[in-house]
Amino acid sequence: MNREQISRLAHADHPIAAPLDDDSVRRLLEHGIPRGDERILDLGCGGGEWLVRALTTHPQLRAEGVDVSESALAHARKTARTLGVHERLVLHHEDAADFAASHAFDLVLSVGATHAFGGLLATLTAARKHLAPGGRVLIGDGFWAREPSSEAVDMLGNLSDLPTTMDRVIADGWTPVHGHISTRRELDDYEWAWTGALASWALDHPNDPDSTQALAAATTHRDQWLRVYRDAFGFLCLILRRTSG
Template identity: 70%
Template sequence: MNREEISRIAHAHHPIKSPLDDESVRLLLDRGISRGDERVLDFGCGSGEWLLRALSAHPGLHAEGVDISEAALADARAGATELGVEERLALHHRSAADFVSPHSFDLVLSFGATHAFGGLLPTLAAAREHLAPGGRVVIGEGFWDREPSQEAVDMLGDFTDLATTMDRVIADGWTPVHGHVSTRQELDDYEWACWGSLASWALEHPAHPDSPEALALSVTRRSEWLRVYRDTWGFVSLVLRQTPR
């Protein structure tokens, strides 16, 4: 069972692939979109959930998404057609790190894609290359809420604490104009949704050759969350503007 299929099933009931509820997503988009006629770019857009919500809320908006998954992009196209926003959405099947555009963007989004660039600051550097003057970046990143175990670091990555994360972002030339730290409920809801959806799929498709693997994986991932990183890992979403030099 490949990683892409696992992700598709796991996010069936939580299409925003980050620990954020619908209201938090709405508020973050509202803070990133000021006029309503912006051009928006999403690095690692997946099924396009962020872009579809932005396009639906703002009829004057135009958006572009970049992702390496053709299946996810097909879902984004289908969603755009269903909502009647397909003419305002362009999708690109390629690595976010390789994306080149002839124009700049008023808003750059990145959630769950910083690994494509090698971390938070390299992702912000890539966003800066695509950002129009006065534009904004809305980005999500993990952090350690408490001192992690080595097992947690090996599992999730070498994050820093929230204060250090902010210091690094500011030192890199960005000014935070809004932020949201995911609540315990948002963090827990995300994990329950992902591994519950994977387990449900396995139970509902007992004859499928991947069913035993999916069920076992749901048990493993849930256990890792509860035993290894639930009490130490957090998630912050930032709305950033470039600091005047």
């Protein structure tokens, strides 16, 4: 079972691949789409959950998504067709870091996908290339809510604390116009959904050759979350506008 299969099964009960509940997603999209007729782009769109929600809510919206996973894009196409928004959605099967569009976008999203670009600031640099004048970026990334253990750093990378993260974003030429810090309930609900869905699938399919691996992955992830990084990890979403340029 590869990483993509594990992720698909794990997110069955929590389709937004980030620790955000439905109300938080709705509010973030409201702040990112003030008019309702914007053109939006999701860099690392996965199954297109953000795009489909935006298209369903705003009938004048047009959206594009980029991802390296063909199966995730196929899922996005199927969902968009089921909801009747497929004619306003364009999907690109390629590396989001290499994507080049022929036009600019009013909102560029990248939530939980900064690893694809090499970090937070590198993701903002990529988003800037696609942004129309006066446009907005919706970005989501982790931060250290308290001093992490060396094991947590090895596992999740060299994140910054919240004030440092904000300072770096502002110094890079961005002004935050809205933000959301995931609550403890959002963080815990996401992790329980992630590990629970994967474990449930394994227990429901005991004869599947991948069931043992899926259950092991759920157990490993749950132990890492509870014992290594739960108390130190936070998640931040920001709506940003360019300070200048």
